[in-house]
Amino acid sequence: MMAYIRIVLALAKAYTLRFFRDKAALFFTFLFPLLFLLVFGSLNSGNDDISFDVALLNESKTSFSEQFVEQLESSELFEIDSNVNDLADARERMGRGEIDGIIKLPSGFGEINDQGQPDGDIVTYYQKASPQSGQTIASLLEGVLEEYNRQLGQPEPLLGVEQEAIETTNLSPFDYVFAGLLGFTLLSLGIFGLANQLPAEKKTGALRRLKASPLTSSQLILANMLYYMLVGLISVALMFVVATWIFDFSMQGDWISLALWVVLGIIMMFGFGLAIGGWANNENQSAALTNLVAFPLMFLSGVFFPRFLMPEWLQSITGFLPLTPVIDGLRMIMNEGRTIIELGPELGLIAIWTVVIYAIAVRVFRWQ
Amino acid sequence: MNRMSDTIITVKGLVKRYGKQVTVDGLDFEVKNGEIFGILGPNGAGKTTTLEMIEALRPIDAGVVEVDGIDVAKHPHKVKQIIGIQLQSTSFFDKLTLREQINLFAGLYGAEVDPDTLLADVQLSDHAKSYVENLSGGQKQRFSIAAALVNKPRVLFLDEPTTGLDPQARRNLWDLIAQIKKSGVTIVMTTHYMDEAELLCDRIAIMDKGKIITIDTPKNLIKSLLDRGFSKPQVVEQANLEDVFIDLTGKELRD
Numbered sequence: 031m032m033a034y035i036r037i038v039l040a041l042a043k044a045y046t047l048r049f050f051r052d053k054a055a056l057f058f059t060f061l062f063p064l065l066f067l068l069v070f071g072s073l074n075s076g077n078d079d080i081s082f083d084v085a086l087l088n089e090s091k092t093s094f095s096e097q098f099v100e101q102l103e104s105s106e107l108f109e110i111d112s113n114v115n116d117l118a119d120a121r122e123r124m125g126r127g128e129i130d131g132i133i134k135l136p137s138g139f140g141e142i143n144d145q146g147q148p149d150g151d152i153v154t155y156y157q158k159a160s161p162q163s164g165q166t167i168a169s170l171l172e173g174v175l176e177e178y179n180r181q182l183g184q185p186e187p188l189l190g191v192e193q194e195a196i197e198t199t200n201l202s203p204f205d206y207v208f209a210g211l212l213g214f215t216l217l218s219l220g221i222f223g224l225a226n227q228l229p230a231e232k233k234t235g236a237l238r239r240l241k242a243s244p245l246t247s248s249q250l251i252l253a254n255m256l257y258y259m260l261v262g263l264i265s266v267a268l269m270f271v272v273a274t275w276i277f278d279f280s281m282q283g284d285w286i287s288l289a290l291w292v293v294l295g296i297i298m299m300f301g302f303g304l305a306i307g308g309w310a311n312n313e314n315q316s317a318a319l320t321n322l323v324a325f326p327l328m329f330l331s332g333v334f335f336p337r338f339l340m341p342e343w344l345q346s347i348t349g350f351l352p353l354t355p356v357i358d359g360l361r362m363i364m365n366e367g368r369t370i371i372e373l374g375p376e377l378g379l380i381a382i383w384t385v386v387i388y389a390i391a392v393r394v395f396r397w398q
Numbered sequence: 399m400n401r402m403s404d405t406i407i408t409v410k411g412l413v414k415r416y417g418k419q420v421t422v423d424g425l426d427f428e429v430k431n432g433e434i435f436g437i438l439g440p441n442g443a444g445k446t447t448t449l450e451m452i453e454a455l456r457p458i459d460a461g462v463v464e465v466d467g468i469d470v471a472k473h474p475h476k477v478k479q480i481i482g483i484q485l486q487s488t489s490f491f492d493k494l495t496l497r498e499q500i501n502l503f504a505g506l507y508g509a510e511v512d513p514d515t516l517l518a519d520v521q522l523s524d525h526a527k528s529y530v531e532n533l534s535g536g537q538k539q540r541f542s543i544a545a546a547l548v549n550k551p552r553v554l555f556l557d558e559p560t561t562g563l564d565p566q567a568r569r570n571l572w573d574l575i576a577q578i579k580k581s582g583v584t585i586v587m588t589t590h591y592m593d594e595a596e597l598l599c600d601r602i603a604i605m606d607k608g609k610i611i612t613i614d615t616p617k618n619l620i621k622s623l624l625d626r627g628f629s630k631p632q633v634v635e636q637a638n639l640e641d642v643f644i645d646l647t648g649k650e651l652r653d
Contacts, residue, residue: 040505235489242483
C-alpha cells in the first residue's frame with residue numbers, strides 16, 4: 031500500500047513541477063478566472079449607485095394612488111422595476127439584491143375621507159439586514175408626501191409612510207457572479223485541463239513511456255487527481271483573495287465546509303475531464319467532446335448568469351445538471367452560512383454524477 | 399546459478415493479429431542470459447510488435463512468453479519490474495530536468511537510484527539540469543537508455559536505438575550498449591543497420607513478414623552464406639566512405 035502511494039506521489043510531484051514551470055498554463059489556470067471575476071464582478075457590484083431600485087405595488091384603486099404612481103414613475107427618485115408582479119415576487123427579488131426595497135400602496139390608500147381629502151399610509155418593505163436603505167426610501171417618500179400634506183393644509187399630516195423590515199436571503203448580484211465563477215474555475219480546470227492533457231500525452235508518447243513502467247492506470251488517475259486538487263485549491267483561494275479585497279466579499283459560512291465542497295466539485299469535474307481525455311486519442315476528438323459537455327454546463331448551470339433568470343421549466347431541468355448543485359452549494363455556504371451537512375440534496379446530486387462519470391471514465395480509458 | 403538462468407527469455411508460438419492480418423506469426427526463440435540479441439528485418443516485419451509483446455505493452459494473441467521464468471501475459475507487472483524499455487520515438491515529459499525525470503522513473507519503480515551517477519554513466523552529467531526537449535538526438539537516446547536503467551533491469555530492450563543519429567553519436571551509443579552488456583544486463587535490440595548488428599549482437603534473428611527466417615551468430619550466418627557458394631564482386635577496399643567521414647570529422651561526440 032505504501033509502495034502504491036509512493037508511486038502516486040512521485041508522479042503527482044512531477045506533474046505539479048511541470049505545471050508551475052508552464053507560464054501559459056499558469057496564466058490560463060490562475061489569471062483567466064481572476065480576470066473574469068474582475069470584469070463580471072465590476073459589472074455586478076453596482077451597490078453604490080445613487081438611485082434606488084424599488085418595486086412599486088399599487089393595490090389601491092383610487093385615482094389619487096394612480097396619480098401618485100405616475101408621479102413616482104416620472105420622478106427620478108427611484109428606479110422602478112416594472113417586472114414585479116406581486117409581493118412574493120418582489121420579496122424574492124429583494125433577496126437576490128435586484129431591488130433595494132418595496133413600496134406598497136395598500137388598498138384604500140388615497141381614499142377620500144370625511145373632509146373630502148385623500149388619506150392613508152404607504153408601506154415600505156426593506157431588508158432587515160440593511161435598515162439604512164429602508165430608512166432612505168422612507169424619507170424620500172416622505173419628502174414627496176410632504177408636498178401633498180402641505181397643500182392639504184391639515185395640522186396632522188394625512189398621508190404617511192410605514193416601514194416594515196422583512197427577512198430575506200440577502201444576496202447581492204455579486205454573490206451570484208462569484209459562486210458562478212468559482213464553478214467556472216472548477217469546470218475549466220477539470221474538463222479543459224485533463225481533456226487536453228491526456229490526448230496530448232498520448233500523442234507525444236509520454237503516456238506510453240509511463241506505461242512501460244509498473245505504473246497502473248489507477249495510479250495515473252490518482253496522481254493527476256492530486257495534482258488537479260492542489261491547483262484547484264490554489265486557484266479558488268486566489269479568487270477569494272480578490273473577492274475579499276476588491277469586492278468586499280464577506281464569508282458567512284465556515285471555511286471547512288467550503289473547502290470540502292470545492293474538493294468534491296473538483297473530484298466530480300475531474301471525472302468529466304478524465305472520461306473525455308481518457309477516451310480521446312487526439313485533441314480533435316477531445317476538443318469536440320469538451321465543447322459538447324462544457325458549454326451547456328457553462329450556460330445552464332448558473333456560471334455566467336443566474337438560473338433564476340430562466341423560465342420555470344428550464345430551471346427545473348437545469349437543476350439536475352452536475353455543475354448546478356456545486357454552484358448552489360457554494361452560494362449557500364458562502365452567503366447563507368450553511369454547513370455541508372445541511373446541503374443534502376446538492377450533495378446527493380453531486381454524488382450520483384460522480385459515480386456515473388467515474389464508471390464511464392474507467393470503462394473508456396485508453397493508454398494510447 | 400541454476401540451469402534455468404542460461405535462458406532469460408523464452409518465446410513459444412507467439413502470435414499477433416490485427417483483424418485478418420497476422421503481424422507476428424508463430425515465433426519461437428530464446429534469449430540467453432547476458433547476451434545481446436538482435437532482431438533484424440525490413441520495416442513492417444513485426445520487430446516492434448514482437449518486442450512490445452515481450453515487454454507486456456501489447457496483448458499477446460497466442461503463444462507464451464516468459465521473462466526470467468515469469469509469464470508475461472499472466473504477470474505483466476512483475477515483468478515490468480525487472481525489465482528496462484527504450485521505446486522507438488520515445489517522448490518524455492517536458493519541463494522536467496533530467497535529474498527530475500530520473501527521480502520520477504525511480505519513483506515509479508520504487509527504486510533507489512542516484513540520478514547523478516546514472517547520468518554520468520551515459521555521459522549526461524553536464525545536462526542534469528537541462529530539459530529533455532533541449533537535448534540533441536544522441537543525447538535523447540542516451541537519456542532514454544538511462545531512464546530504462548533506473549530499476550537495474552535484468553533485460554534491457556532497445557528499439558532501433560541508433561536510427562536517425564549521426565555517425566559519431568552511433569559509435570558512442572555502441573560503446574554505451576557494450577558497456578551495459580559488460581555489467582551483466584541482457585539486451586534485446588532491433589535495428590536496420592547490419593554493421594551495428596554485426597558489431598554488437600551475439601546472436602541475431604532475422605524477421606520478415608511476421609516470421610523468423612533464421613537465428614544464429616553473425617559469424618555463422620555469414621559463414622553459412624559463403625558455404626552455399628555466395629560471392630559478391632570483390633573490390634578490395636581498405637576503407638569506405640564512413641571511414642573517410644569519421645577520419646575527417648573525428649570520433650568525438652557532437653552534442
